[in-house]
Amino acid sequence: MDDNSLYDTQIFARRTKPHRSLSRAGFLRLLMIFSAMSFCVTLPFVIIGAWPIAGFMGVDVAIFYFAFRANFRTASAYEDVILTPLALHIEKVSPRGQRRQWRFNPQWVRLERQEDEDFGLIRLALVSRDRQIEIATWLAPDARAEFADGLSRALAEARRGPTYNQA
Structure with missing residues (x-):
């Protein structure tokens, strides 16, 4: 497995968008x-x-x-979270089409949760050194907790490193 395939292999990929109940x-x-x-x-x-x-x-x-x-x-705004074995990419696109991108090393990033006993998970942020980016802001607390659990498992998998098949 070469280095380029490590960049392409997605462990976790999720797009979050604001919810609109009216079509x-x-x-x-x-x-x-x-x-x-x-x-x-x-x-x-x-x-x-x-x-x-x-x-x-x-x-x-x-x-x-x-x-x-x-x-x-x-409602046209969205947020992409893509995790590969070597990088965690975050891209936020505003309703006006303005893009902001961040890239983290999965080895050094941690997921910070702020929970309320009545409301559940109310804030989720990625923290790496002096940078902190809030993610999954549009999700409801239950969906945000599910998102956080999936991302936590994926980060643990990325920290373990790539697996090589023995042929």
Whole structure:
């Protein structure tokens, strides 16, 4: 096994993303329902001559639309954690597409957990010398604990070193 194959062999690879329970199709349905309800509420006011209410209700629909649009934009962010026998790569991509990357030696990195007895695992960070990077921030506490357990096992495997098959 040569050194290049050690870089390519992934022991652990996981992408975390912000959770969104509403799909785009669901959002369009919700927007149509909200707009229809707004129109039904506005129509009697327009009929009796209080037409400025229509403008305020239109602003409500616009705020509703732009709030969900911003919410969907933040859902495009993600975080990749890739562990090979020789390196731990972390890449965080913001909703605007800005990338930040870190690389650690698996021999020197440790996983730091902050747990709360009521809420579970509330913070997970990688620590190596003077650097500390918080990871899996979008996951729920139970999913974050599962992620931490998998990464801990993978780090232990990477610390043991590569295994060579005896032929």
